[in-house]
Amino acid sequence: xxxxDLYKEVILDHYRAPRNKGRLDPHDVVLERxxxxxxxxxxxFLRFDGDTVEGIAFEGKGCSISQASASMxxxxxxGLSAKESGALAESIKAMxxxxxxxxxxxxxxxxxxxxxxxYPVRIKCALLGWNTLLEGLEEGGKxxx
Amino acid sequence: xxLNADVIRKDFPIFETxxxxxxxxxxxxxxxxxxxxxxxxxxVRFYETENANVHRSLYELAEKAEAAYEGARSACAGFIxxxxxxxxxxxxxxxxxVNLVRFSWGRSHVNAGDEILITEMEHHSNLVPWQLLAQETxxxxxxxxxxxxxxxxxxxxxxxxxxxxxxxxxxxxxxxxGTINPVREIADAVHAVGGRIVVDAAQAAPHxxxxxxxxxxxxxxxxxxxxxxxxxxxxxYGREDLLEEMPPFHGGGEMIREVYDDYxxxxxxxxxxxxxTPNIAQAVGMGAAVEYLTDLTMEAVxxxxxxxxxxxxxxxxxAGATVYGPAxxxxxxAAVSFNLGAVHPHDMATIIDQEGVCIRAGHHxxxxxxxxxxxxxxxxxxxxxxxxxEDVDALIDSLEVAKGWFA
Numbered sequence: 001x002x003x004x005d006l007y008k009e010v011i012l013d014h015y016r017a018p019r020n021k022g023r024l025d026p027h028d029v030v031l032e033r034x035x036x037x038x039x040x041x042x043x044x045f046l047r048f049d050g051d052t053v054e055g056i057a058f059e060g061k062g063c064s065i066s067q068a069s070a071s072m073x074x075x076x077x078x079g080l081s082a083k084e085s086g087a088l089a090e091s092i093k094a095m096x097x098x099x100x101x102x103x104x105x106x107x108x109x110x111x112x113x114x115x116x117x118x119y120p121v122r123i124k125c126a127l128l129g130w131n132t133l134l135e136g137l138e139e140g141g142k143x144x145x
Numbered sequence: 146x147x148l149n150a151d152v153i154r155k156d157f158p159i160f161e162t163x164x165x166x167x168x169x170x171x172x173x174x175x176x177x178x179x180x181x182x183x184x185x186x187x188x189v190r191f192y193e194t195e196n197a198n199v200h201r202s203l204y205e206l207a208e209k210a211e212a213a214y215e216g217a218r219s220a221c222a223g224f225i226x227x228x229x230x231x232x233x234x235x236x237x238x239x240x241x242x243v244n245l246v247r248f249s250w251g252r253s254h255v256n257a258g259d260e261i262l263i264t265e266m267e268h269h270s271n272l273v274p275w276q277l278l279a280q281e282t283x284x285x286x287x288x289x290x291x292x293x294x295x296x297x298x299x300x301x302x303x304x305x306x307x308x309x310x311x312x313x314x315x316x317x318x319x320x321x322x323g324t325i326n327p328v329r330e331i332a333d334a335v336h337a338v339g340g341r342i343v344v345d346a347a348q349a350a351p352h353x354x355x356x357x358x359x360x361x362x363x364x365x366x367x368x369x370x371x372x373x374x375x376x377x378x379x380x381x382y383g384r385e386d387l388l389e390e391m392p393p394f395h396g397g398g399e400m401i402r403e404v405y406d407d408y409x410x411x412x413x414x415x416x417x418x419x420x421x422t423p424n425i426a427q428a429v430g431m432g433a434a435v436e437y438l439t440d441l442t443m444e445a446v447x448x449x450x451x452x453x454x455x456x457x458x459x460x461x462x463x464a465g466a467t468v469y470g471p472a473x474x475x476x477x478x479a480a481v482s483f484n485l486g487a488v489h490p491h492d493m494a495t496i497i498d499q500e501g502v503c504i505r506a507g508h509h510x511x512x513x514x515x516x517x518x519x520x521x522x523x524x525x526x527x528x529x530x531x532x533x534x535e536d537v538d539a540l541i542d543s544l545e546v547a548k549g550w551f552a
Contacts, residue, residue, distance in 0.1 A: 003499055007492075007550050038491055038507050039521035061521060063491035064551075119495055 006115035007064070014068035019075045024057035029140040033132040035124055040066035044132045048140055051081050058129065065122050070129030072110055077133065082142030089130045096123050148441055148449040150533045156181040156437075157531055167501030170539045175320050175348060175480040175527030176505055177370045180434075184373055187433035191426050199425055200399055200416070214425050217432025218415075221380050224435045225346075225365065226356040231385055234415040235428050238379035239347040240270040242366030243314070245381050245418060246343050247274040249391045250364075251312065254341075257283030260309040262335075264289040264297055264326075265517050266319045269510040271345040271366075275314055284311070291517065295322035295470040299330065306334045313342045317349035317360075321509045321525065322470030323454070323477035325349070332361045341387070347371055351529070352450055352478050354443040357382055369427065374434030378427035381418070388414040395420035446530050450479035453528045457481050457537045461526075464541055465548075469518060479528040482509070488547050490524040496550060497543035504540070 001009075024045035034041040040062030047055035056074045060067055077085045088106075095102035095114055104111045116126045154160050157179045160169055171179060197207040199214045215230070222230045236242045255261065261275050265288050279286040289305045290298045297315075306313065313335045318325050332342045343364035349355055351372030357365055364387070369378035383391075393400055393411055397420035402410040411417045438446065455474045458481060462468055466483040485493060490506035497504065505525045508515045515521065526540055 003496065004550065007496070012551065039515070040491075041521070063489040065492070122491070122495060125491065 001112070001115040003115070003119070006112060010072075010109065010112040010115075011064050011068040014071040015064035018058075018067060018071040020057045020078070021059065021071065022057055023059060024055050027055065027057075029136045031132055031136045031139060033128065033135070035062070035066070035128055038063070038125065040125055040128050042066070042070055042128050042132050044070075044129065044136050046133075046136045046140055048082070048142065051083070051142065053077050053080055053082060053085050060129075062128070063122075063125050065116060066125040066128045069113060069126045070132075072113070073129045073133060076108065076110060082137050082140070086134060086137050086142075089134050092130050093127060096127055148445040148530060150449060150453075150531055153441075154531045154533070156183065158182055158185070160531070164501035164503065165499055168539065170500075170502040170536045170543075172502060172504050172526040172528065172532065172536065172540060174351075174529035174532075175371070175525065177376070178351060178373050178529055179531065180375065181373055181437055183437050184375070184430050184433045188375060188426050188430040191429045195429075196426070198422055210425060213429045213432075214423070217428045217435075220432040220435040220439075224355075224439065225350065225367075225380075225382055226358055227382055228358070229385060231414050232357075232382050232388065234381040234383065234388070234418040235423050236366075236379045236381050237377055237424065238368040238370065239345060239366045240274075242364075242379055242381035243271055243343065243345065244274050245394045246312075246364050246366075246383075247278045249394045249418070250341070250387065251278045252281065253392055255282045255284050255311045258309065259284040259311040260287055260307060261285070262287050262289060262305055262310050262313040264315050265291045266295065266297070266322060266324065266511065266514050267314065267316055268320050268345065268347070269512070270347070271314050271316060271343075272511075272513070275312075285309075288513070289315075291322075291324075291514075294472065295319065295324050295518075296476070297324075297326055299327060302331065302334055306331075306338055306340070308338050310335055310338055310340045312340055314345065315342065316345040316347075317355070317365075318346075318352065318478045318480075319470070319514075320348050320480055321482050321511050321514055321523070323480045323482075324471050325353070325476055325478060328360050328362065332363075336361070348478060348480065351438075352443075353447040363387055369431035369434060372431075372434055373437055374431040375427045377424045378431040380431075383414075385414065388418070393420070394418050397421045399423075441530065449530055450528055451475070453532055453534065453537065454479040454481060456534055457526060457528065457540070460537055460541045461544075464544055466544070469523060479532075480525060481527065482523040482525045484520060484523055485544060485548065486551075488544075488551050490522045492551075493524050493544070493547050496547040497540070500539070500543035500546060502540055502543045 029046040043059040094100040195209040197210040350367035370376040400420040494506035
């Protein structure tokens with residue numbers, strides 16, 4: 001996928017119209033993380049129903065890749081179990097590290113993030129939301145291993 | 146004497162390469178400059194015909210190495226109009242130069258209750274060392290504010306330079322805003338209260354004439370790699386009487402006169418501050434860079450950059466960009482920071498890279514300044530002697546592409 005296609009087909013849609021953007025109240029976990037080197041910021045809200053991520057939302061500012069990736073993440077995670085969420089985050093990280101191909105069936109739209117692998121300096125932008133999610137699951141006492 | 150950038154470009158072999166198959170438009174010289182063939186050749190010649198250690202060998206080859214190394218020192222002294230080579234300490238670069246002042250002068254002169262003054266526009270390399278010195282000594286770190294246009298609040302200088310001020314650390318030219326600061330006025334103020342001044346000339350030395358006498362500065366730091374020379378070399382200029390009374394920085398070979406079991410005596414300045422085998426070839430390369438710039442004259446370099454920066458600022462503003470820093474080209478250098486509406490600087494840098502245009506995006510190692518400007522990041526195009534109006538046009542065209550994607 002060319003950079004232009006990546007932006008036009010996936011990133012910009014979520015950047016312009018982010019899903020689940022805003023505070024989530026009440027919430028069980030709220031976590032703020034940033035990429036100090038570039039200033040991207042994410043504040044992630046999680047609400048659990050038993051072991052299910054029943055609610056997820058984010059606030060943030062930064063480049064389109066960081067914000068679009070977080071938006072896509074919230075869409076995908078909502079309703080998954082903590083364990084499934086953690087596994088998905090780990091598999092996205094492995095894909096971005098070039099360790100996994102990425103299963104299109106499991107990832108759906110998220111497979112587009114693979115396009116970012118070609119731009120190594122932007123990988124940390126794409127992963128900001130996912131790393132925050134992993135920490136949030138941990139903080140919520142949800143085992144995701 | 147005016148400068149012909151189209152001719153100068155031919156000295157820089159990197160411009161024969163392509164970026165994504167397109168003409169390389171290098172607009173990140175404030176980060177590091179490209180290197181002319183003359184500098185590259187000089188370093189090759191050193192390794193091929195003059196390489197030996199300096200200051201300690203008694204054969205002809207070592208004398209050649211010594212002559213090349215000390216010749217570079219003289220060239221650097223001349224470049225900033227220092228009166229003596231003894232004032233020129235070779236370091237790894239500006240950061241090490243500033244840290245040398247922090248450790249050697251700072252620890253022996255700054256005490257609890259004293260004040261260290263920096264400004265809101267300092268690069269981390271002229272900020273973090275002073276934070277650390279303040280923490281080590283119990284001194285207070287103060288920040289001279291800037292205006293919204295990115296100029297120092299000189300009207301407040303009297304409130305910030307007090308009888309407690311031991312040292313002021315200020316940049317001569319901002320790496321983000323381009324601002325050229327009235328360093329002489331600050332030097333006079335701090336000298337009047339018995340303090341010292343260290344000037345960060347990392348951005349100024351490559352781009353404008355610098356005269357340490359006119360600035361009346363006590364210390365001045367700059368780096369080779371931003372001024373056509375190799376990485377790994379830089380200079381700390383220090384007033385001779387100050388360097389004489391300062392304790393050493395690093396301990397080791399070369400910086401000593403006599404070593405006994407429990408104590409040592411120190412070599413003469415500047416060698417007292419050059420422990421270990423220095424970056425000899427890099428210093429020689431820096432000397433060649435100084436000669437390259439001196440042949441063109443720094444006055445001509447500065448005039449060229451005024452023209453190119455003025456053109457860039459005009460075109461950026463016409464394209465809808467917000468440009469930071471002073472509007473008057475006479476008060477600023479050719480590092481031009483800007484933002485372009487909805488296009489985040491990181492997206493911009495990635496997108497226009499596809500068009501062969503290299504810019505910097507981020508906080509430019511000046512996070513407190515970014516907070517002061519109220520922006521998380523900016524894009525920065527910085528121009529040098531090899532940049533042409535064609536480069537500015539390519540930047541603007543590439544920004545139109547980026548805008549198109551986000552439209």
